[in-house]
Amino acid sequence: MSTAYWQQVRSAEMKVPTDRPLADLTAELTTMLGSPDPVDRDEFAYPILATWIAEGVYDDLLAGLGDGMAAGLTQGLGESGTDSVFRRSFSALVLAECIGRDNAESRLPPVKIMEWGDRVTGWLVRERDVRGFVPGKGWAHAIAHGADALGVLAQSVHFGLTELTVLLDVVADRVLLETAAPLSSGEPDRLALATMTILRRRLVPLRIIEPWLARLTAAATATGAPDTDPYRVTGNPEAFLRALHIQVALAPEPIDVRADLLLELVSALRTTNAAYLIAPT
Known part of the structure; x- marks a missing residue:
């Protein structure tokens, strides 16, 4: 359909059109998720x-829609610098909406949410295209969108201590992956926000958080060969530690382990910034 058709849908408060089957509309919108x-x-x-997910349009079709989005996470996976990133990145956003709908309305069996969690986390640590804003094509932002999906998963009642601990490990795995260019489009902040959502569940004890x-601290202080940068x-781990410190310290809704975690984060940042904290002579 033409841009004018979808502009008309937006102008009509995104009401579902009645001139075409929902399946056809959904298929076209899914294709558009990957548009450059x-x-x-x-x-x-x-x-x-x-909007349609939030309004319950897909409530009886939510599992199928989410499965389609999960399939989109693998399209072109392993590529970097190509347009395939848009389908993966925006599929993650829509899948997060499906999970969020279940969080609010309990529409799906636990096994489906667990399956989607596996698909999201598996994709996020394998994603190699870490571009933020792509000139002429807009936001790719795969890592930021993946972080958002982790945050929604963390709010699921089906996720207990074991699953939340896995999400923390996925955050660390993603942060510790070497990238061709630093994550510089808010990704460390979005990953830190997902971490805060995990910790706000009040299920993960400090004994798990500390190691x-x-x-992360060890990676942020690593030294390589003299001829490498x-x-x-x-x-990336240093940027994440700083982002997490800011959010733990300043977030209006504090986490249960705030005081202890702040001490741990200050100690970590003191270690990773030792060269800049030398007493003046």
Whole structure:
């Protein structure tokens, strides 16, 4: 359909059109999620699908819709610098909407949410295209969208201590992966926000958080060979530690382990910034 058709849908408060079957509309919007045109993705496909999910249009079809989005996570996986990233990244956003709908309305069996959790986490640690804003094509933002999906998963009643601990490990795995360029489009902040959502469940004790944090700290202080850029290894974990420190310290809704975690984070940042904290002579 033409851009004018979807503009009309948006102008009509995103009501479901009656001139075409829902299946056909959904298939077209799903294709548009992978469009290199940011208008198709950001102004039409994602907001319309998200609105219809939130309004219950897909309540009886939620499992199928989510499965379609989960399949989109693998399209072109392993590529970097190609347009396939848009389908993966925006599929993650729509899948998060499906999970969020279940969080609110309990529409799906636990096994389905667990399956989607496996699909999201498996994709996120294998995603190699870490571009944020792509000139002429808009936001790719796969890592940020993956972080958002982790945050929605963390709110599921089907996720207990074991699953939340896995999500924390996935955050660390993603942060510790070396990237060709630093994550510089808010991804560390979004990953930190997902971490805060996990910790707000009040299920993960400090005894699990401490070794997780130590792993990140060690990576942020790693030294490589003299002929390699150490910041390619340390930059992302350092940015994440700083983002998490800010959110733990300043978030209006504090987490249960706030005081202890702040002490741990200050110690970590003191270690990773030792060169800048030397007393003046």
